Amino acid sequence: MFQNLAPAAVDPILSVAEAFRADPRPHKLDLGVGVYRDANGNTPVMTAVRYAEQQLAQTQTSKSYVGLGGNMRFSRVVTQLILGNAEPTGWFTMQTPGASGGLRLLADLIAASRPNATVWISDPSYVNHAPIMRAAGLRVASYPYLDVASGGLRREAFFEAVAGLGQDDVLLLHGCCHNPSGVDLEIDDWQQLASMVSQQGFLPFVDLAYQGFGDGLEQDAAGLRLLADASEEMLVVYSCSKHFGLYRERTGAALVKSAGSKQVQGKLFELARRSYTMPPDHGAEVVAMIIESAELTALWHSELYAMRQRVQSTRHQLADALSTNGMEAEYLCHHKGMFSMLPLSEASIARLRDDAAIYIVAGGRINLAGLAPNKIDTLAEAIVRLAA
Numbered sequence: 001m002f003q004n005l006a007p008a009a010v011d012p013i014l015s016v017a018e019a020f021r022a023d024p025r026p027h028k029l030d031l032g033v034g035v036y037r038d039a040n041g042n043t044p045v046m047t048a049v050r051y052a053e054q055q056l057a058q059t060q061t062s063k064s065y066v067g068l069g070g071n072m073r074f075s076r077v078v079t080q081l082i083l084g085n086a087e088p089t090g091w092f093t094m095q096t097p098g099a100s101g102g103l104r105l106l107a108d109l110i111a112a113s114r115p116n117a118t119v120w121i122s123d124p125s126y127v128n129h130a131p132i133m134r135a136a137g138l139r140v141a142s143y144p145y146l147d148v149a150s151g152g153l154r155r156e157a158f159f160e161a162v163a164g165l166g167q168d169d170v171l172l173l174h175g176c177c178h179n180p181s182g183v184d185l186e187i188d189d190w191q192q193l194a195s196m197v198s199q200q201g202f203l204p205f206v207d208l209a210y211q212g213f214g215d216g217l218e219q220d221a222a223g224l225r226l227l228a229d230a231s232e233e234m235l236v237v238y239s240c241s242k243h244f245g246l247y248r249e250r251t252g253a254a255l256v257k258s259a260g261s262k263q264v265q266g267k268l269f270e271l272a273r274r275s276y277t278m279p280p281d282h283g284a285e286v287v288a289m290i291i292e293s294a295e296l297t298a299l300w301h302s303e304l305y306a307m308r309q310r311v312q313s314t315r316h317q318l319a320d321a322l323s324t325n326g327m328e329a330e331y332l333c334h335h336k337g338m339f340s341m342l343p344l345s346e347a348s349i350a351r352l353r354d355d356a357a358i359y360i361v362a363g364g365r366i367n368l369a370g371l372a373p374n375k376i377d378t379l380a381e382a383i384v385r386l387a388a
């Protein structure tokens with residue numbers, strides 16, 4: 001049966017994680033996989049999550065199935081968190097197995113209603129965007145985004161590409177903390193997109209995986225909300241992996257704005273039923289409990305604030321350390337969220353791995369949230385020495 005299987009595609013992030021695990025050198029440094037680590041290199045269970053889990057362990061009376069849409073209380077509270085309104089007109093929210101599950105579900109929805117649609121993703125983009133869209137049978141094209149040399153947005157080229165989009169096009173954007181570049185759209189850019197969407201009729205699709213890691217929970221959703229107000233139809237996927245630290249609990253949501261909300265809901269349920277059927281409940285219940293409790297919400301906010309501060313401070317420290325070693329990297333201080341891209345060639349990335357046990361994803365993405373303070377100087381020195 002399986003002799004003729006083509007070799008599996010290599011995932012650029014997971015393959016770095018694997019090579020890192022296999023490296024016996026004790027001083028090795030992993031800047032690849034996108035998880036937050038504290039100053040001691042741990043990815044902790046957040047205290048608000050632990051409290052909610054303890055409470056849940058005491059009070060949960062059943063593990064019976066939930067519905068196809070998952071945990072309804074979760075959907076309600078995260079709709080409020082994302083859109084600033086728990087019951088916005090025309091929107092339907094359903095819980096999904098992480099944002100990844102949501103991306104695939106919404107890709108299947110697009111394919112079911114507009115099979116000849118093209119999904120436009122940023123250049124560069126999250127490594128799994130194109131594979132997920134293609135797996136649903138959709139065409140993928142890319143729009144200019146990052147100017148590697150300056151570490152900024154290719155604004156003119158970006159808007160020129162968006163100006164060419166029409167009714168068969170889906171524009172996939174990162175809500176905040178762009179992965180892999182850290183370069184975000186300004187609020188004026190979102191405003192401009194909002195006026196273009198109503199004139200051109202393309203479908204905006206926003207991936208919100210790092211809310212609260214940029215400037216704050218509200219600030220990081222502001223652009224998405226502007227676009228939501230201007231769009232008759234819109235898609236959003238959302239992840240609890242990073243800002244609740246619930247990575248392995250596979251907790252996320254898909255949101256759809258449309259005039260035919262009931263029809264969309266029916267189709268989404270059908271699509272879910274024939275793949276995973278129901279999303280896992282644990283993480284969603286924990287999130288609902290945290291947001292429904294003023295005390296746990298305050299605790300979660302303070303923990304998220306501390307994570308954001310740590311990443312921002314790491315950005316400044318790395319820029320300073322690189323500058324001390326003779327490399328200007330001021331742009332790192334303007335980027336948002338966990339990632340930035342260093343202008344490194346594939347040969348430099350290989351040298352950093354082979355000579356200094358420093359693991360960086362192909363393309364030069366580094367996870368600043370994975371960098372301990374006592375490793376910053378070593379990293380800066382190695383980059384300048386080996387990246388020439």
Ligand SMILES: Cc1ncc(COP(=O)(O)O)c(C=O)c1O
Pocket residue numbers: 034097098099100101126174179207209238239240241247251252
């Ligand atoms: C932009 C983006 N979207 C989606 C995801 C997937 O998130 P989840 O863990 O919720 O599937 C990630 C994870 O790294 C991401 O960076």
